[in-house]
Amino acid sequence: MIPPRRPARHSLAPRSLTWAASGLLVAAALVWAFWPEPVTVDLARVTRAPMEVTVSAEGVTRVRDRYEVTAPLAGTVLRAPVAVGDAVRAGETVVAQIQPLEPAFLDARARAGAEAAVAEAQAALALARARLAQARADLEQAESDYARNEALAALGRVSQHLLEEATTTRAVARSALEAAQSSVDLQQATLARSQAALLGPGEDGAGSACCIEIRAPASGAVLELANESARPVQAGDVLMTLGDLGDLEIEVDLLSSDAVRVPPGASAHVERWGGTETLAARVRQIEPAAFTKVSALGIEEQRVHLKLDLLTPPEARPGLGDQYRVYVRVVTWQAPAVLQVPIGALFRDGGAWAVFVAEDGRARRQVVSVGHQTDLAAEITAGLAEGAQVIAFPGARIAEGSRITAAPGG
Structure with a gap:
């Protein structure tokens, strides 16, 4: 009798290995599928470069010296x-x-009075002329008496006393003639003034x-x-x-909190004036008293007038005239070599400023001390070294230790 065959035990081993290998492959595929990819980021290098902090405001150009021409008479x-x-x-x-x-029209009463004044002046002139004729006659008589007495005195027929009286009489007659002539001149002027009072609009001598x-x-x-x-x-x-349009100044209104940071003689940049180039200006005066101005939002603000000298020559700013609107950036602080990073690289970490530094393909949080800031960059006073690379705009996907890769050109 032939005994039955037993199944071979070694036939299960290859099948178990196959299942184990398949499981490992599936697990590896799942790990690979769900493993986070590196985040593409823009990197910026910490550099030393010039920096200036400015305050901006709209301004108006004005001719420095304006001359008003006025009428000297009506x-x-x-x-x-x-x-x-x-x-x-x-x-x-x-x-x-x-x-x-031209003279105004005369009413009946004014005309009657003016005509009476003319008649009075004419009568006074006639009287003065009569007195002038009398004075001439008196002088002729005095001259004749003096000549006769002088001739007789030479012959010794009249006394010296009579000759002296004739001399005095002649002198008095001459003075009387001069007075009479002056009186005639005076009355002629009075008559002319009286006649001028009668002139009306459009008459001869009126407005001529x-x-x-x-x-x-x-x-x-x-x-x-x-x-x-x-x-x-x-x-x-x-x-x-x-x-003179070649001598322009700029008037700017700054918030009082900004004005206190502007040093005397500060430089400024004039933009948006219509040309392609930025114009140079300098602060000449900061008024000591502020004024209240209501903003477009209805908020009362304390503002200060600043006056700036425009340094760019007239030939470099053609077309810029009086009371033109411009945009001015006044420099409150500047330095030639400042360690700085883009302003977008900073974020708040608790109560401090921090950045993400790129190290070996991973993001590392670094707390920094920040000094002056502009719209584009921030001064770093501690925490970073020149040449380090930081993430320019860290988003929500970036955390400590996150894998990162630089964007093309970043």
């Missing part, structure tokens, strides 16, 4: 011989012409005086004209404004 200013923008030269260019006002010409008090250009056409003016009325 009258009618004729149509302006110059236009806005015309160049003028001091003491040469006629900028305005004023014609004296030559125009008064006003010349430019300074060289420059016409900035404003009160009126181009002829019109009546009173003494002191402003006719036009003149100024």
Whole structure:
């Protein structure tokens, strides 16, 4: 009798190894599938470079010295011989012409009084002329008496006393003639004044005086004209404004908290004025008193006027004129070589500032001390060395020890 065969035990081993290998492969695939990939980041290098801190505000250009031309007397200013923008030269260019006002109309009472004054002046003049004729006759008689007495005195026929009396009489007659002539001149002037009071608008002699010409008090250009056409003016009325467009200043209103950080003589950059180049300016004056201004949001702010000298020559800023809007950045602090990082690399870590430093493909948190800051960079006073690489804009996926890879070009 043949005994039954037993199954071979070694046939299970290859099957177990196969299952084990398959399990390892599946586990490896799962680990590989769920293993976090390195985060692509932009890296920035810690460098030393110039830095300046600025405060920004809108400003307005102004001609430094403005000259207002006013009417020296009441009258009618004729149509302006110059236009806005015309160049003028001091003491040469006629900028305005004023014609004296014509006399007003007379009512019946005023005319009657003026006519009576003319009649009175005519009578006084006639009386003065009669007295002048009498004075001439008296002088002729005195001259004749003196000549006769002088001839007789030479012959010894009259006394010396009579000759002296004749001399005195002649002198008195001469003085009386001069007084009579002066009286005639006075009465003639009185008559002319009385007749002038009768003149009305449009009559001969009314408004016929030559125009008064006003010349430019300074060289420059016409900035404003009160009126181009002829019109009546009173003494002191402003006719036009003149100024030199080559001599501009800038007026800026800063918050008082920003103004206290601006040192005297601080440099400034003028932008958005219409040209492609940035203009140079310098702070000339910081007013000591602030004023209240309501912002666009309805908030009351304390602001301070700053006046800046525009340093860029006129030929480098063509077209820039009076009362043009500009954008000004005033430098409050600057240094030639400052250790700095991009402002976007900083984040708050508790109560301190920190950055992520790239080391061996991983992000390492590093606490730093920050000094001055601008819109683009921050000064590092401690915590980083020059040449280190930091993550420029760390996001929520970046943490201590995160695997990172630099973005192309980063």
